[in-house]
Amino acid sequence: MTTPLMLTLAVLGHLLLAAHALRRGDWGLCAALAALPLLLLTRRGAARLVAALALLLGAAFWVDAGLGFVRLRLAFGQDWLRLALILALVTISGLGAGLWLLGRRAREIFRQGRGVELPQAAAFALAAALLAAARAKASVPVLLADRFLPGGTFPGAGWLEILALALYAAWLAGAFMDPARHWRLRPRVWALFSAAFFAQLALGLLGLQDFLMTGRLHVPVPALILAGPVFRGGGLFMAILFASTVLFVGPAWCSHLCYIGAWDDAASRLGPKAARPVPARWTLWGRLATLALTCGLALGLRLAGVSGWTAAWLAAGFGLAGVGVMLAVSRRRGAMAHCTAFCPIGLVGNVLGRLIPWRMRIDRAACTRCGSCARACRYSALSPQDIENGRPALPCTLCGDCVGACPHEAMRYSFPGLAPAASRAVFLTLVAALSAVFLGVARI
């Protein structure tokens, strides 16, 4: 008896929130909230956690809204008691259904995907929260749904895109929890993001302006994340975006989120299966040289008053040289020479990433020195000495390929205060959420 009642209250709780969104004219939010309880039909543990979160947040919302309504009625000397009682009932039923979904009986019913329910629900919630914040704060509509279905046609369409991207984040997080699956999936997800990024750029250049972020084009070369602001004396959007990803996931920009890095990854996969590492001196001195060259040149061009077009052509030339490195070196070695020896942002990500305590560690007791991890590492971060030391070298981007490759489970993510399995789960949950967010908003 309790189960059908609680499930009914859970569905009703969502529908009441949807009705409130409709009352405000937000059709997209109404549709997203009404669709949310359908996830419960999957019997997945993550669906119950997401529904519980929505109901608990909804209860907090009804308390806040109820107090506002009551104050308003009091100010106008109107009857408020009936309204307060109705809203209290709505709040209590939503709260009760939300708490029930977190309990033992609901855990037994929603048993699909047990073991990954928490990462999936967290990735869903984080992706939705970040996308909603970006949508609310940006000065231009950042989501394609809002651009193609503007307010007059379908108000709030962006909420449906947020729902779709949050579901994608949840699916990714679930798939990433299995090391072998993460190993296979990461390059595909990364390539999909890069393809979406450049497809939008191409459509924008063909005249479909909605596929561009603002219409102010710049050359899509990562080195410009630093060199661009040095040349222009402003325009820190990409630098801030890059720095925020470092804050969340250390150097993982270069293994999951960069639109060009996916090309180098693909080029290296055309080469030998066992990566032939780039010499260690190149991973530091090669990228220090390009960092000095790009930032020094940008400053010199600015001081000389050179036009933006000339600077853009030089930047495009640098980008093409990078593609040359991918084709000539990465493809031959099966290792990502562009990202580990040429791209200055890769070095900045590696160095700044050290400030954030995500690390990859080798359990030396479990490690047999078989070298499987080193053959899988495309970032040239696992020399025999690094393995002996129990930690990868500077170019490590926490890609996780070595975790799936190690037959002895000796490669581990680490974060202070967390066990290795929890460190990996939290890290990949963050990466999954960011991957979905980038798919939705990263464009030029």
Ligand code: SF4
């Ligand atoms: S090294 Fe450069 S191109 Fe490679 S993934 Fe990092 S930022 Fe992107």
Ligand code: SF4
């Ligand atoms: S050491 Fe492991 S996690 Fe680090 S870059 Fe190499 S394969 Fe990726």
